[in-house]
Amino acid sequence: MGDASVPLSPKLRDLLAVLLCHSDRTVSADRLIDAMWPCVPPRTAAKTLQGYIHHLRRALGPGRLVFRPPGYMLVTRPGELDADCFTGRIQSGRRAIAAGDAERGTLLIREALDLWRGVPYDGQDHLQAVQAEAFRLTELRLSAAEEWAETALARRQHTDVACELYGIVAEYPFRERPRAQLMRALHAMGRTVEALEVGREGRRRLADELGLDPSPALQRLEHAILTHDPALARPMPRPGRINNVA
Secondary structure: OOOOOOOOOHHHHHHHHHHHHOOOOEEEHHHHHHHHOOOOOOOOHHHHHHHHHHHHHHHHOOOOEEEEOOEEEEOOOOOOOHHHHHHHHHHHHHHHHHOOOHHHHHHHHHHHHHOOOOOOOOOOOOOHHHHHHHHHHHHHHHHHHHHHHHHHHHOOOHHHHHHHHHHHHHHOOOOHHHHHHHHHHHHHOOOHHHHHHHHHHHHHHHHHHHOOOOOHHHHHHHHHHHOOOHHHHOOOOOOOOOOOOO
16 A cells, blocks of 8 residues: 555554455454454454554554444555556456457556566465455466466467466466466477477376366367467367366
8 A cells, every 4th residue: 555665563464454355345343353363362352453453543544444333444545456456457458358459458467467476465374364365366367367378379479478377387287278378389489399398297297186187178289289280370268177276
């Protein structure tokens, strides 16, 4: 929120993370207590929470953390949160692509992906109240990267696709769509041996760690690369969801 860095204690960072997940919405005091003390809240939880609210309100400045029965609301300004900017650009990009403006849509999604830094709510992932929002943002990033890659492949931006997807495939080895897109990009760049190795590495990970085979779509892609099938120039359908896991 803004450019200034505000030092906070671990408990205040936890409280801020929970409020950020519900920015501009009231979070009840009971819900905040459950989030801050997920096992057994202390008898003084309500009073302690009020103390945390007081200190956080002073750190954030006036008008930021307001009391709204039955709890509290963190007030933000339009475009202030990275998560909102990220989500907004992806939504605008998807609308542009759906309207037939692939160039603008791809650019907007690319801008959104360039905003991504590290892990959402890093350091607060022990909070169950934060985990769902972190998962939502991560899944949105992955699906947007896949959509961007598909459009970029159609525009023959193979090097850009490979640069984007190498890290995603390494981080999410069981997610088949980016693996397939990376294979297609490498093959189109004339790096067929690398493309097939990416497929083989995925096959090994699925078999060794999950006891699964690649989806039929990924198996067909491997065969198409081996045979230099001209159909590779066409968009690839989504692989089956069974192996398309993060």
